[in-house]
Amino acid sequence: MQIAIxxxxxxxxxxxxxxxxxxSQLPGATVVxxxxxxxxxxxxxxxxxxxDTTIDQIPxxxxxxxxxxxxTRKLLGGDPLVDWVRAVHPTTTWTTSxxxxxxxxxxxGLLPGLKxxxxxxxxxxxxxxxxxxxxxxxxxxxxxxxxxxxxxxIDMALTLAAEIAGPMVAQAIxxxxxxxxxxxxxxxxxxxxxxxxxxxxRSLLSAGSARALAD
Amino acid sequence: MQIAIxxxxxxxxxxxxxxxxxxSQLPGATVVxxxxxxxxxxxxxxxxxxxDTTIDQIPxxxxxxxxxxxxTRKLLGGDPLVDWVRAVHPTTTWTTSxxxxxxxxxxxGLLPGLKxxxxxxxxxxxxxxxxxxxxxxxxxxxxxxxxxxxxxxIDMALTLAAEIAGPMVAQAIxxxxxxxxxxxxxxxxxxxxxxxxxxxxRSLLSAGSARALAD
Numbered sequence: 001m002q003i004a005i006x007x008x009x010x011x012x013x014x015x016x017x018x019x020x021x022x023x024s025q026l027p028g029a030t031v032v033x034x035x036x037x038x039x040x041x042x043x044x045x046x047x048x049x050x051x052d053t054t055i056d057q058i059p060x061x062x063x064x065x066x067x068x069x070x071x072t073r074k075l076l077g078g079d080p081l082v083d084w085v086r087a088v089h090p091t092t093t094w095t096t097s098x099x100x101x102x103x104x105x106x107x108x109g110l111l112p113g114l115k116x117x118x119x120x121x122x123x124x125x126x127x128x129x130x131x132x133x134x135x136x137x138x139x140x141x142x143x144x145x146x147x148x149x150x151x152x153x154i155d156m157a158l159t160l161a162a163e164i165a166g167p168m169v170a171q172a173i174x175x176x177x178x179x180x181x182x183x184x185x186x187x188x189x190x191x192x193x194x195x196x197x198x199x200x201x202r203s204l205l206s207a208g209s210a211r212a213l214a215d
Numbered sequence: 216m217q218i219a220i221x222x223x224x225x226x227x228x229x230x231x232x233x234x235x236x237x238x239s240q241l242p243g244a245t246v247v248x249x250x251x252x253x254x255x256x257x258x259x260x261x262x263x264x265x266x267d268t269t270i271d272q273i274p275x276x277x278x279x280x281x282x283x284x285x286x287t288r289k290l291l292g293g294d295p296l297v298d299w300v301r302a303v304h305p306t307t308t309w310t311t312s313x314x315x316x317x318x319x320x321x322x323x324g325l326l327p328g329l330k331x332x333x334x335x336x337x338x339x340x341x342x343x344x345x346x347x348x349x350x351x352x353x354x355x356x357x358x359x360x361x362x363x364x365x366x367x368x369i370d371m372a373l374t375l376a377a378e379i380a381g382p383m384v385a386q387a388i389x390x391x392x393x394x395x396x397x398x399x400x401x402x403x404x405x406x407x408x409x410x411x412x413x414x415x416x417r418s419l420l421s422a423g424s425a426r427a428l429a430d
Contacts, residue, residue, distance in 0.1 A: 012236070045239045046246055048267075049264055052263075138397075148395075150236065152395075154366065158400065168411065174402045175403060175412055177229065177403075178314075180367075182352045183396065189395040197390055198390065200387040
């Protein structure tokens, strides 16, 4: 079971690493980080990862995971990563995204008229690409899973792990990563956050000073 | 505000990336991934990151974050990373760990008689190093924060973010990463998990076939 996580310069790290930490524990799984070019690739802040395997070398992944990032917007007009998603999707077992990674899936033509999710601040962009934005944390349509913003990839991956290996294995992985979340605040969604908090993050996002937060 | 995330070969990725995703959004924060040697460094699975700045080049970090990993056990007998933690701790503003990263703090002599946490499966090891294991998700003792297993670093970092920049900023960061966790199961702690799930993960851990799960 080959799981390919498709990166690009400017991706948001937690979008990729959340699912990676879960899915790499699946029995029989082989995970590979891939991108258009081999060599060093930087996320949206200071994390630099080494890519050894290009997307050209992965013609038949069983599962793909596309993380989000502000930089997804640069891919939407046409990019080899979008072409790869379009090319491999017919033969994947599961095609997945986190955050604005769903914009890449949409740009590849995978989501016409389908329900999908993304970061709450990118809902309009997802709809503009032909999908129907759904404010759920994890949305499944056939073999496509889309997850909401950044941290939601952990929930998506555990859901997928249960589909693939059964609920016992998924729960064991959850216990292994001690995923018993206890956020100090209840402000993780626009509906729950204080209006002043919403305004604060919106102003940071529009000022471009919170690089990763919109991803 | 320099935030140094101290890596070593075999670290667990989510331990490091959870806090990174939160703390890098703090106003005025500069995050650096550091290690004993410059160059490529691999986690416990297939993620390879580039290290540009060695610990020798970071004598006065404001905040340190030490992630966990099975490989922490190799450091405990003596390692430059442990020496660095011991050397910089007196002048840090905050000294933090995730998962078995607390074993490194303990090996550096930072936790004698203090309450601390770690991955639930490593409680005995933490106690053997002189700390008092506490089964809370985030434990603060003065300027030291320890977090429980793997995913708990997100909760720790949000708590720390509120200490540093106030609850409004912490809540904005939480909303930015859409951290509104909805795990598909409630099996994230030994107390909550089904006994059969506990046995499954324990057998995987003891067989060494679940590389990252004990970290």
